Amino acid sequence: MATEEVNKPLSLPPYPEMILKAIEALNEKNGSNKSSISKFIESTYGDLPAGHNSLLSHHLNKMKESGELVFWKNNYTKPDPNAPPRRGRGRPPKPKVSLPPDAVLGPTRPRGRPPKDPNAPPKPPKVKVSSGGGKPRGRPRKMAKPTGGLSSSATVTDTMPGRPRGRPPKVKDSLSAEVSVEQ
Template sequence: MCAKLMATEEVNKPPPLPSYPQLIINAIEALNDKNGSNKTSISKYIESKYGDLPAGHTTLLSHHLNRMKETGELVFCKNNYMKADPNGPPRRGRGRPPKPKVPLPPGVLLSPARPRGRPPKDPNAPPRSPKPKVTSGTGKPRGRPRKMARPEGGIGGSSTTMTAATVRPRGRPPKVKASALTEVSVEH
């Protein structure tokens, strides 16, 4: 009795689910559309043939369709998936193809590649003396000349010395406060 019960359970048990890439290929072959099959039709075919599917069936299907498209197993055209033509040209990746590598003659040894970045300083090296200043030979110092101080009294003023009180500080002058304005207006 027990053996008979187990045999009926095995007969009623659905066949094991193949891998998703195999499911997708089987669905495209079974649908046999010359323009290819879209994701919805592939999903409906798989659901009708294998009733018991994992919970994340649509996510798994999308993932495997994208992966098969990137590897070249499927061709994606006008929102439809088709099997890649085995006699067609190989699928090129994105970007510029790499240059062909020229083989080295036999007996040539390559030195290991240098690491990236600036090499570290040698801690045992003696300290270097500062470089002597190099002059251009014209007698003029390098760079932009310094601003000359303006004479007091504006243009044509008699005094050429500048005092600390008349020199304006750098930047924008501070905002005048409202209380200072009222005092000034009252004095007038």
């Protein structure tokens, strides 16, 4: 802020005043954009400081945040005193409830989960209660492989219907074994 006052000539009025005069003089229906405000200020007050564009942006933003100007559709206008206030995005904040003056507030609770009491007895485990209807949740349990059976030398093909899992073992022909011996 101190550098702004040092750099600008003494003949210039403050930037907020120049901005408001420019908006009034331009008198556009939807307001004036930054470039038209800048051109008006340059034509009216010839000798401007070197950082005019950055100073103008700074003061426009400052005036917009303070409520002196309304920024809508990339244009700056003076706020209408009869217009309802514009609501921002999102849910509006809850209204603050004022307490009576004689009300005493208790100590505020700290944030987060309270620490466990080391002297407290352990809680009993929770008992799972089934809803009683239909199939149980999750993947069904694997069935146990049958043991024993008709004979003690039961193979995998006897216990499972269809083919066994995996690649079948390689079968050696008796003829190929004899031919390889003769050669």
